[in-house]
Amino acid sequence: MKLETLCLHAGYTPKNGEPRVLPICQSTTFTYDTTRDVAKLFDLEVPGFFYSRLGNPTVDAVEQKIAALEGGVGAMCTSSGQAASLISILTLARAGDHVVSASSIYGGTFNLFAVTLKRMGIEVTFIDENASDEEILKAVRSNTKAFFGETVANPSMDVLDIERMANLAHKVGVPLIVDNTFATPYLCRPFDFGADIVVHSTTKYLDGHALQVGGVIVDSGNFDWEASPRFSEFTTPDDSYHGLVYTKAFGKAAYIVKARAQMMRDLGCCQTAQGAFYINLGIETLPLRMQRHCENALKVSKFLACQNNVIEVRYPGLEGSKNYELAKKYLKKGCSGVISFEIKGGREAGAKFIDSLKMISLEVHVADIRTCVLHPASSTHRQLSDHQLEEAGITPGLIRLSVGLENVDDIIDDLRQALEAASV
Template sequence: MKIETKCLHAGYTPKNTEPRVVPIVQSTTYVYDSTDDVAAVFDDPTKSLIYSRFENPTVMAVEEKINALEGGIGAMCTSSGQAASLLSLLNILKAGDSFISAATIYGGTVNLFAYTLKKLGIECIFVDADAPESEIRAAFKPNTKAVFGETLANPALAVFDIEKFAKIAHENGVPLIIDNTFPTPILCRPFEHGADIIVHSTTKYMDGHAVQGGGVIVDSGNFDWTNGKFPEFTEPDESYHGTVYTKTYGKAAYIIKARMQLMRDFGCYPSAQSAFYLNLGLETLHIRMKQYCENALKVAEFLESNEHVESVNYPALASNKYHELAKKYLPNGTSGVISFIIKGGRDTAIKFMDSLKLASNEVHVADIRTCVLHPASATHRQLTDEQLVACGINGGLIRFSVGLENVDDIIDDLRQAFAAI
């Protein structure tokens, strides 16, 4: 990002005005040369910046970086991962529409889909992602407008068969939206397997340091919005000067509409400061993801051999039911998150977790520090017993997010906690 530099010392001109880090543009607004210039930007917001409720130079620099990592045509950051998931769907759906989602997704997203969107008149049809294609096809309705899944489910760690769902979605003329939070584009690039839209909670591995929340939507630019099922892209938008998004913005119609229409109205855009922190995390993402995977595999192998553990769920293990899918979509590793069921159920799981010393008991995951959580009593607490089962949540299930500490120290901490029970 180039910035203008005015030197305070006469006669000295800087040779390089390119900063080493993305500068923080701490401003809500921008100055124009004339009223006509302002009007022109409101007619076409791609010409210049308008207002930091939905665009800011610091945030846009990060958007460009994430877009490049995923191989998309454009990206838009949001204030949280939940906001990214919400806007990715509201950009397509309206009251009276439905969409299909894998049942094994993050509990907060289940709540968003099953309850909040239902209040808005949008139906979510949950399906077993491992079901036969015929069963999934049967779930579609005439008003179904999208399919949603997580590359690596939180915390069930089910590997989503992206190509299978992309094929089914496209047969029905709808886009496939993938939450790629756990793998990040370092471990999986869903667009290469047929996905159309990607969302992330950047709060997790992209940030990596638990310093700020955020989300992002990335558009592949590959979906055909002119197939007759999405008139909001092909007919004039009366809320924005009659703009026809596919006509004016072509392949970028989806992501431009999301910014011009939804971000304008909802305003859930991150601050420049938040984007600055996120950028610092992105600069080490490729190194961190490799180490997370190496540490987690060693921890998973230790857990698998422990007598107190009923089962271990980590797709990189050869014994895992998703191992073959993991080799296909996640050949370089399956993140640092492990879920395992401890013998003795909920009470034993809680006692074990409270005995850990190095690992932090917290409502977070994908941090540089090892952290642990009991999903049934925390992130998925709002779900019914039936929904917990559908999400793959057992009362003795523990989500263990392996950090970047020395792996021997992590295993020693587990060993002493097992001894305590």
């Protein structure tokens, strides 16, 4: 099936007389006939559901759908995108380990890596993803467990050279984790370019309607855990499961099973059946929405690029953008609906511009069906120092615009009058 069809049919196939629409299994627990049946579940010998923290039929259907969309062997939904990023790392790394990450990632992820993981004993080195191979490889240590980057960085809009970064990660025997939130599998499938693990904030385009906070981790099944000496937890017995060895028991699905069996078991940041139902509704219209988001954003970026009081427009699909060539390789169908731009006058003019908008909403959100705007330096990236903001590619006056599905003329009209008000 093509992706548009998978969005509607993957993950759930009703049998004779069953509901056409994915049902909500609103139950925390499930019953079995014998203690032996339950024991097999706890020993990971058979698939099934026994407690909704670890698995639920509605959530499972959405996990199967997202895995199919990304081309992976399995997926695990989480309570938020932040939880997905955290578990993606903790499945690989523990106290004393190290991660290499692009510096231009979302501010919340930057804080997670720079502050919270550091408190847990996991150190993260931030690199310029556009640096030379030699410079990036200098950041690697004997205890490095992963490379991390975003397909399209939030909010700098830098496009990750996934193939190059995957090759560098594999050269030193570690997987590449890619946050594919802005691109979605409709615009880019990182596994096709060598990435090993994908994470999403499903709160964004996969949901698309600002209804449900969520995240997901997807396993490509392609990384050879046994070939690298860095991942003994995958290749040696797990005492918490009677000596089970993940690579031997689950083969290509070793990573995603370990993420669920260890991390979700102990951290408990699971998605709900109701939440998964909402996310599934969003995914069903993902291709149609992404087409319109991309069309509108390209028109808006061209409008902004022609305004006298706009200093810079960052949109990979805009001809002349520094990421234009990478976008042609990785984002052939479009570059999502998010634009970052800066107007003359810095913070003060930016604030006046935002306050002058009439239809477009000021929201701490992005990738919504409705157009919304945000000032990252004073909100999502507020905890970053000026130096860290610079490393992340964020200037004090940068504005993030999430272009929605309204008539593009109405979006442009609102932007035009707000830009005029800000220039007075």
